[in-house]
Amino acid sequence: MSALTDLLRDWMPHQRWFGSKGREWTDISEDGFLLDRSDPVLSVHRVRVTYADGPSETYLVPLSWRDHPAEDLESAFVGAVAGDGRETYAYDAMRDRDATASWLIHLVNASTVGPMHFHPAGVAYIPEGLPGDIVSGEQSNTSLIYGSEAILKLFRRLEPGLNPDVEVHDALRRTENPHIAPLLGHIEIDDPDPANPPATVAMLQTFVPNASDGWRLATASVRDLYMEGDLHADEVGGDFAADSERLGAATASVHADMAQVLPTEPAGDDWYAAAAAQMDERLTAAIEIVPQLAEQADGLRSLYAEVARSREPVVRQRIHGDLHLGQVLRTATGWIVLDFEGEPARPLASRRELDSPLRDVAGMLRSFDYAARHMLVEQPDDAQRAYRAQEWAARNRAAYCDGYSAASGLDPCGGSPLLRAFEADKAVYECVYEARNRPHWLMIPLNSLSRLTSPE
Ligand SMILES: Nc1ncnc2c1ncn2[C@@H]1O[C@H](COP(=O)(O)OP(=O)(O)O)[C@@H](O)[C@H]1O
C-alpha cells in the first residue's frame, strides 16, 4: 500500500461525504493524475474502497499540495508524504481556496486532462478567475460557491453514466423554465473499465443569490404558529399557504417541461403490479433496519395492493425523485427547484427510470408533514401543539395541491390511492434514512405511517 493510500484510509472515514462510515474495509487502492502543476499543485484521485460486507465504492478526492505546512488550511490537512528527501503536504483541495479556480478555468477551455473531460454548457457565462467557497453542511456531495455567480457540485461517489442532475438540467435548458437554476457545465471522468461510460464528477450551475430554502421558511412559519398556541395558521403572521400554493404551481411547471423534453410513456398494465411489488420489497428491506415497521406492514401492504387494483391512469415521465422542502429555494420572485439526482441511496439506473410525477407530489406532501411535526419531537405530549401541527400540515398540503392543479389542470390529491401509497413508500424510505442519520427523528415518519395506514 502506498503512503497516499495510508493517509486516505485514515482521513476519508472522517469526511462528511464518505457514505460508508462504520463498514469494515478490506482494501483501498487509488489512481490519480495532475490537474494543475502549480500554485498549488492539484491532483485528482479515484479512490476505490472494498468492504467485507458488500460491493466496493469509488470516491473522487481532489488534493492540493504544498511544500510547507499551510497554517490557514489546518482543517483541510490530509497528511504529509515523504519523497525525494523532503516532505510534501496534502490538503483537501475543495477547502483550499487557491485550488478552486482551476475547475472553472478548465471548463471555460473545455479541457481534457488525463481521464477528465470538462464540458461547458453551450454559450453559458462561466465566471472564470473567481475562487470558490465551500458550502458548509453539505452531505453526500461537496459544493463550491463562486462569488454570487455559480455553484459547483462535486459528486463524491463515482458511478458510471451521466448523473441525472446534469441530464435533467441539460434537457431543461431548451425550455427556459423559470423554476430551475440553469446549467453552466459539467465534468466527467473516464471509467477505468473502457466498457463503462464515464462518471459525472461535477455540475456547474447558476447560483441563485438572496434565496432561502423552503425548509427554513416553512419551519419559521410553524414556529410562529407554535408561539400562538390558540390561533389558527391563517391568523398568524408568517402563514406559508400562499408560498405552498406557488410551490405547487412551480412543481407542475417543472413536471410539464420535463415531460416536453424528456421521454414519456403511458403506464402499461404490468406497471401497477411492478410498482406495488417494488414498494413491498422496499418495506421488507426496511423492516430489517427499522423493526418497528413490522407493526405497520399489513396496513402498508394493503395500500400498495390498492395501487395494483385501482390502476389510475398514469403517464410515466422523468421526475425529480427526492423532492422535499430542503430542495427548493425561494427567491424574491418565486421558487427554484434544485437537485434532480433522485434518492441518493438508489443506483443510478433506477434513478433515471420513468415514473409517475405523483412521486414528487408525495415527497413534498411528506415534507409539509415533517416541517409541521419536527418540533414535536422535543414535546411529544403537547396535545395543543400537535393539533396545530396537524392543522398547519393540512392547510399547506391543500394549498400545494391547489397550486399544482391550477397550473396543470390535474388535481393530484383528490383521494388518489397511488399518491397515498407513494407517501407511505416515502415515509418507509425516511424511516431508514432517519434510523441511519438522525435516530431521534425516526418517530416523525413512523408516526406518519400510523396515520397513513389507519382508516380516516
Ligand atoms: N443554484 C443554487 N443557488 C443557490 N444555492 C444553491 C444552489 N444549488 C444548491 N444550493 C444550496 O446548496 C444546498 C445543497 O444543494 P443540493 O444540490 O441540494 O446538494 P446535495 O445533493 O448535497 O443535497 C441547497 O440546499 C442550497 O441551499
Ligand SMILES: O=P(O)(O)O[C@H]1O[C@H](CO)[C@@H](O[C@H]2O[C@H](CO)[C@@H](O)[C@H](O)[C@H]2O)[C@H](O)[C@H]1O
Ligand atoms: O440529502 P438530500 O437532500 O438529497 O435528501 C436526503 O436528506 C433529507 C434530509 O436533509 C431527507 O429529507 C427528510 O428530512 C427533511 C427535513 O430535514 C424533510 O423535509 C423531508 O421531507 C424528509 O424526507 C431526504 O429524504 C433524504 O433523501
